[in-house]
Amino acid sequence: MSSTSSTKRIDVQQLIDSGRFTGYQFLVAFLCFVVIALDGFDTAIIGFIAPSLKSEWGLSPTQLGPLLSAGLVGLAAGSFVAGPLADRIGRKMVLVLSVLFFGIWSLASAYTDSLAMLAFFRFLTGLGLGGAMPNAITLTSEYAATRTKSVVVTIMFCGFTLGSGLGGVLAAHMIPAYGWRSVLLFGGYVPMAFAVVLLFLLPESVRFLVLRRPDSDKIKAIIGRITPTTRLEGASFYVPESPAAVKRSPVAQLFARELSFGTMALWATFFMSLLIVYLLTNWLPTLFKDAGFPIAKAAMVAAMYQVGGTVGAIVLGWAMDRYNAYKVLGISYLTAILFIALISFQYTDLLILNVAVFGVGFCISGSQIGANALAASFYPTSNRATGVSWALGIGRCGAILGSMMGGALLGAGLGFSTIIMLLAVPALLASVAIYAMYGKYANQQVRTVAA
Structure with missing residues (x-):
């Protein structure tokens, strides 16, 4: 360098x-x-x-x-x-x-x-x-x-x-x-x-x-570790953000004019996404067992959801760095609806079921992890931790609802296909929220919103 x-x-x-x-x-x-x-x-x-x-x-x-x-x-x-x-x-x-x-x-x-x-x-x-x-x-x-x-x-x-x-x-x-x-x-x-x-x-x-602490001696030491060949004698450091933002409450900044729409859209995405994640994580083995699968096969099929989520996180993260992050996540949530429908109507075919469960994990869990990265990129340094943590907090409310919904839907006597197909609704809403962000911040790199 x-x-x-x-x-x-x-x-x-x-x-x-x-x-x-x-x-x-x-x-x-x-x-x-x-x-x-x-x-x-x-x-x-x-x-x-x-x-x-x-x-x-x-x-x-x-x-x-x-x-x-x-x-x-x-x-x-x-x-x-x-x-x-x-x-x-x-x-x-x-x-x-x-x-x-x-x-x-x-x-x-x-x-x-x-x-x-x-x-x-x-x-x-x-x-x-x-x-x-x-x-x-x-x-x-x-x-x-x-x-x-x-x-x-x-x-x-x-x-x-x-x-x-x-x-x-x-x-x-x-x-x-x-x-x-x-x-x-x-x-x-x-x-x-x-x-x-x-x-x-x-x-x-x-x-x-x-x-926050521009006079800290740690800054040069850290930058020296990151870029050891860069000359730092007498240099000063900055991040391209408004100094006024530092003085504002990090929570209030979530609703600043340039961030408020994105904040609400991210909250909707996290809520719907984690609702699906926790409903499936907690209830998928039970749903498969009730649908007539042996316990061993039910557990193996449910495990494909976690595998899909891990693969999806890496692939979608790679794609988000190379293409528009909003479009990547919006398409992924939308594609999840196809895999949800496949599980709902073709669950008697074990091969198709494994592929479909992997696909839902790829598109839903993978997108949720991608949404974490999106939130971290969307918010500026002055309230980045608040932006990420509050989106996760709202998402956890969806997780609680999802955990409760599984038992409630089973208790209501709804069949396997109906319960799974209902998940298409929050998946669609998550996709709509991400596409709304794309419409609001069209042609902008995420980092320019956070700058």
């Missing part, structure tokens, strides 16, 4: 964009990947221990319901709190505290014998989980070059699937040998230890430092 004049003001994002993806940026993405994996593990953990809890404590499905939803409520609440805090005091500190927080309460959950206390501890665990995810997304986004931002964020977020899948594998081995509490202990001690690693290895967002 060419050297920079010592008297020149340096645009930090332009500097990152003009260089290659360095080992230091990879370190940031990897640490955030591990955070998301731990987040996925601790989010899914309650589902893996639920059968043992039900047996040991003699619980009914009705009693398990509040326990399973307590974490989701905490996730939503944590998202709403953590974002504005991170935009004020920094992404790193909120992320470290969030990981420490959900580790502590997962550990506490292992030592309770009360259903009410376990539900309360799951809520507190959810607060930490809800704070960790948006800040990991934000940090990864702010260390990635614009040309690769979406694919870097989506690959990083695949840690969630890895973590939740690892939870199932560990639970299958640990619960028979050591009991269900051992899984909670693992979900407590590992994040607590990793929080210490983050404290020493994870840097603060350099964009945040330039915007």
Whole structure:
């Protein structure tokens, strides 16, 4: 890379964009990947221990319901709190505290014998989980070059699937040998230890430092690690954003004239998308079993949804960096309707069913991960963490509704085809919301909206 004049003001994002993806940026993405994996593990953990809890404590499905939803409520609440805090005091500190927080309460959950206390501890665990995810997304986004931002964020977020899948594998081995509490202990001690690693290895967002703490000595040190050949003596740094935005509430900025429409459209997308994701994640094996599939085949077909989501995240992230991100996601959500219809009307053919479930995972879960990257690109540095976390918070409300809807629709006696086909409605609404953003911000690069 060419050297920079010592008297020149340096645009930090332009500097990152003009260089290659360095080992230091990879370190940031990897640490955030591990955070998301731990987040996925601790989010899914309650589902893996639920059968043992039900047996040991003699619980009914009705009693398990509040326990399973307590974490989701905490996730939503944590998202709403953590974002504005991170935009004020920094992404790193909120992320470290969030990981420490959900580790502590997962550990506490292992030592309770009360259903009410376990539900309360799951809520507190959810607060930490809800704070960790948006800040990991934000940090990864702010260390990635614009040309690769979406694919870097989506690959990083695949840690969630890895973590939740690892939870199932560990639970299958640990619960028979050591009991269900051992899984909670693992979900407590590992994040607590990793929080210490983050404290020493994870840097603060350099964009945040330039915007909020322009005199910080850490800025040159970080930029020197990213672009070691750039001359920084006497240089000053900036990000191309309005200084007035720093003084405004990060929540108020969500509804600024240039962002308000996009905020509402993103909220609609996240709500509808996560409604589908959680309804399918929680109820797909049950729906297939009720449709007459053996348990083993039902589980295998349902697993294709997770595989599709992982592949979709990477492919769609790649496409978002090369084409218009709004059109990529809008088409993906629209295509999901075709796969939903295929599941609804052709579920007796196992080969077609596997392809269709993979397709829904690719288009819905993959697009949701892509929407995380879109939100991180859409908002400016001054309220990026708030924008991502509040979109996720609204999305978690959709997740809670989706989890409840599965049971309600089954209880109403609706058939397999009807329940699956109903998912076409939120998929269509998510596509409409993304296309509305495309219409509003047509011919604009996402980064110019955030600048």
